[in-house]
Each structure stands twice: as C-alpha cells, then as structure tokens.
Amino acid sequence: MKVLIVYDSRTGNTEEMAHAVSKGIEENGLEPILKKVYEASVDDLPNVKALILGSPVYYGLPTGKIKEVIDESVKYHGKLTHLVGGAFCSAGGTHTGSETTILALLEAMLVHGMIVQGNPHGNHYGPAAVGSPDDKAFEHCKKLAERVANLVKKLNP
Numbered sequence: 364m365k366v367l368i369v370y371d372s373r374t375g376n377t378e379e380m381a382h383a384v385s386k387g388i389e390e391n392g393l394e395p396i397l398k399k400v401y402e403a404s405v406d407d408l409p410n411v412k413a414l415i416l417g418s419p420v421y422y423g424l425p426t427g428k429i430k431e432v433i434d435e436s437v438k439y440h441g442k443l444t445h446l447v448g449g450a451f452c453s454a455g456g457t458h459t460g461s462e463t464t465i466l467a468l469l470e471a472m473l474v475h476g477m478i479v480q481g482n483p484h485g486n487h488y489g490p491a492a493v494g495s496p497d498d499k500a501f502e503h504c505k506k507l508a509e510r511v512a513n514l515v516k517k518l519n520p
C-alpha cells in the first residue's frame with residue numbers, strides 16, 4: 364500500500380523532515396512515494412492510500428507551491444474520501460505560524476473528505492520543527508508516519 368508524501372523546501376529543513384516521515388512509512392510496512400513539490404503530480408492520488416503534505420511556514424501558511432498542488436487536486440474532488448491524511452511543517456520560530464500552517468493543510472484534506480487523525484499526546488496537529496530539525500522533531504515525524512500507517516492498515520485490512 365502506497366503513501367504519497369509531497370513537500371516543499373527551499374533551505375532543506377522540511378526536506379529532512381520529509382525523509383524522516385518517508386523512512387517511518389517504510390518501517391511500518393507501507394511504500395512511500397516521496398516527491399518534492401515541483402515533481403509531484405495529483406495523478407498519483409488515485410493510486411495511494413494516504414497523502415502527507417509538508418511545508419515550510421511562509422507568513423503563517425503553507426507555501427504557494429504546496430497550495431498549487433492542493434488546488435490541482437480538484438481533479439479528484441469527491442474521489443479521495445478513503446485517503447488518510449497527515450501534515451508537518453518547518454518554521455523559523457516558535458509560535459510563529461506552525462499550527463496555522465499545519466491546520467491549513469489538514470483543512471484542505473477535510474474539504475476532500477479525507478480521514479485525519481490527531482495526536483492526544485502532544486504535537487496534536489502534526490510535527491513542527493524550528494529551523495534545522497533535531498532528534499525530537501525526527502521522532503515526531505516517525506510518530507506521524509506510524510499513526511498514518513496504522514490507520515491505513517485499519518481501513519484496508
């Protein structure tokens with residue numbers, strides 16, 4: 364079962380997180396398809412069981428390039444209600460837009476009717492790193508991957 368991970372990254376921080384999420388998906392027995400935003404195609408969506416989006420925080424929101432992918436996904440509007448969703452971000456500071464960025468990504472997923480699971484143990488909406496991700500951030504990325512993978516397995520026995 365495949366999981367599409369699409370991320371934007373200009374200076375590499377979100378990219379490092381994306382690799383950690385991808386590794387986590389693999390470790391949980393699913394097949395990650397890791398795509399940087401410019402190489403991503405919404406035509407991958409019908410072939411995957413989950414979509415995870417990662418973005419740097421730009422003015423408290425995801426980047427325009429990630430939003431473009433979201434907007435292009437209208438091609439499959441109404442056909443993604445079985446997909447599990449997740450999101451993560453990298454910010455320059457603390458309390459400077461991480462949660463609004465992750466929630467914007469999850470919001471688009473909810474509009475698609477996708478299935479999004481929160482985390483009651485902290486990082487409620489998804490992992491957010493400040494600057495270069497540290498071990499804690501990588502651990503949170505792995506936990507996100509585990510949560511998404513477990514839900515995919517439950518929904519696709």
Ligand SMILES: Cc1cc2nc3c(=O)[nH]c(=O)nc-3n(C[C@H](O)[C@H](O)[C@H](O)COP(=O)(O)O)c2cc1C
Binds near residue numbers: 378421422453455494
């Ligand atoms: C155009 C632009 C806007 C940004 N806006 C914010 C912001 O609102 N809040 C914040 O914490 N960081 C902001 N940043 C900093 C980035 O989110 C941060 O450096 C991030 O780690 C970059 O991720 P990347 O290395 O994957 O490109 C901004 C950076 C740029 C270039």
